Amino acid sequence: MPPGNRQGPDGLPDRSRENLGSGQDMQIPVTEDTRRQQLFELCANLLEQHPLIVASNRGPLEYHLGPEGQLQPRRGSGAIVTALNSLIQNFEFTWVANAMGEGDRRAQGEVENGCIKSPLPKQKVSAHYVITPRRMYHKFYNIFCNPLLWFLQHSMWSSAYTPNIDSTVHDTWATGYTPVNQAFADAIVAEAADGPAPIVMVNDYHLYLVPGMVRKDLSDALIYHNIHIPWPSMRIWQLLPIYIRNEICASLC
Structure with missing residues (x-):
């Protein structure tokens, strides 16, 4: 076999091996899905060690009173809720917010441990309403x-x-x-x-x-x-x- 066409033990021509380098210099492309998964795993690992508590004037969950006085949960409004929507959908944590109306006040008064697990689909968050005069x-x-x-x-x-x-x-x-x-x-x-x-x-x-x-x-x-x-x-x-x-x-x- 001509010298320029020698093969190594892995069957690759020596020229190809030289182009590939040692392997440490190679960069594996990272896709958007891979980055998202890495971020998800990082958040999961962090929140397992340190519980997350978010605080803002408005929360991700609001209770309104229906025609018969029943509590009706709705998604909260505001830019902060939108910005943290991925957290709300994927991780369990507590959100402390002001009670914005009578529905929030009643909902908070009906729980014993201070936290209200969101009943809305695609929400894993729990709400804790701050009630002030x-x-x-x-x-x-x-x-x-x-x-x-x-x-x-x-x-x-x-x-x-x-x-x-x-x-x-x-x-x-x-x-x-x-x-x-x-x-x-x-x-x-x-x-x-x-x-x-x-x-x-x-x-x-x-x-x-x-x-x-x-x-x-x-x-x-x-x-x-x-x-x-x-x-x-x-x-x-x-x-x-x-x-x-x-x-x-x-x-x-």
């Missing part, structure tokens, strides 16, 4: 979160004239925003009781104080805060009273 929630959401924080973080205030930081702002911080955040933190700590260190995923400007509050009781928890609106410059944050912005920053850090 309606007046407290009104101050939290309709006075502090949306008219103040949302506009501030979008840099929509005219700093020479607005916002008007008066006694209402101080009151809603003390008797609305702070106690609602504390109620969330208490619910998260209760869900994590007697278990391994959880992964706590807190969402958006409604719950800036929750990480710091949870950290006091769950020092080993992995806390991740995801903010879905712009983070403005220091100049904009200075429109808030110093004690408010200090508490927000201390909690997030």
Whole structure:
């Protein structure tokens, strides 16, 4: 056989063997399905060791009252629910959210362990509704979160004239925003009781104080805060009273 056509013990010509290299240099193509499976396995392994607790103003499950007063579950609305839809469909975890109406309040009152397993198809999540006095929630959401924080973080205030930081702002911080955040933190700590260190995923400007509050009781928890609106410059944050912005920053850090 001519020297250029020699075969190795595996039957491949030597030239082919040289082109293939040692095998360590070869790259096996990774398909989209393979990547998805790898991510799925990574999540499964992680959540076996550390339970996941998600917290947001709105949850993935909402209860409405039917004509006869019966509870009717529906998929929750909102961008966060859509973004985490793959988690909701494939993994068991707890989602802590505000009770948005009388249906949520009744559903939460009918369970003993604090968690409601979703009855909806393609949902493996369990909901834990935070129930606070309606007046407290009104101050939290309709006075502090949306008219103040949302506009501030979008840099929509005219700093020479607005916002008007008066006694209402101080009151809603003390008797609305702070106690609602504390109620969330208490619910998260209760869900994590007697278990391994959880992964706590807190969402958006409604719950800036929750990480710091949870950290006091769950020092080993992995806390991740995801903010879905712009983070403005220091100049904009200075429109808030110093004690408010200090508490927000201390909690997030």
